[in-house]
Amino acid sequence: MQKIVILTGAGISAESGLGTFRDAGGLWARHAIEDVATPEGFARDPGLVHGFYNARRKQAATAQPNPAHKALARLQRDWPAEVVIVTQNVDGLHEAGGARGVLHMHGTLAGALCAACGHRWPAPDEMAPGHPCPACDAPEARPDVVWFGEMPYFMDDIYDHLAGAGLFAAIGTSGQVYPAAAFVQDARAAGARTVELNLEPSELSHGFDDVRTGPAGRVVPAWVDDLLAGL
Structure with a gap:
């Protein structure tokens, strides 16, 4: 898997x-x-x-985790292979929603x-x-x-994960902040399928195999349901 x-x-x-x-x-x-x-x-x-x-x-x-955070935690729990969450966000909502091992590439407000x-x-x-x-x-x-001009955290780990990914998803990102904006290219180069889930298409939407638009609280749980239904 x-x-x-x-x-x-x-x-x-x-x-x-x-x-x-x-x-x-x-x-x-x-x-x-x-x-x-x-x-x-x-x-x-x-x-x-x-x-x-x-x-x-x-x-x-x-703030409280919304259905999108909880859906990703459910995917981590129920998917039979590794699910790695990398976030540009400095809040703790992924963890509050039940996610584990989140890589906060831009640090955390709690620290x-x-x-x-x-x-x-x-x-x-x-x-x-x-x-x-x-x-x-x-x-x-x-x-x-991590402020603008500083090196994000966990980059070696993130690139290792991207190199081994079979599926890469970008959720709620603008596609304007690097190096994260280039992750889809790295994942595609490693052979991964790619999907963007966003309120509206980003500047990088053309680089994804699949694009789903709408509020995260709706599109993310639906995407997770589709993945788990295919097991």
């Missing part, structure tokens, strides 16, 4: 109340990305960046990182400039999220 590798983006969490980059009126709409999601922005104004991620952390803490020694620990609800590292006491705490 074929291994499935799934990439998820902000679109899978939108129905749980967590906005995407492009949502009008959301957290991202009120800030320039270069001010709150780059190392340079953090160096210029750490208070602004911490405030932004404190707000995102608070918002994520109240804190010491910029001085690299130590990681659970983030408090509120972080501020000068927050000390519990390991080395340096006042260099930052959110454990």
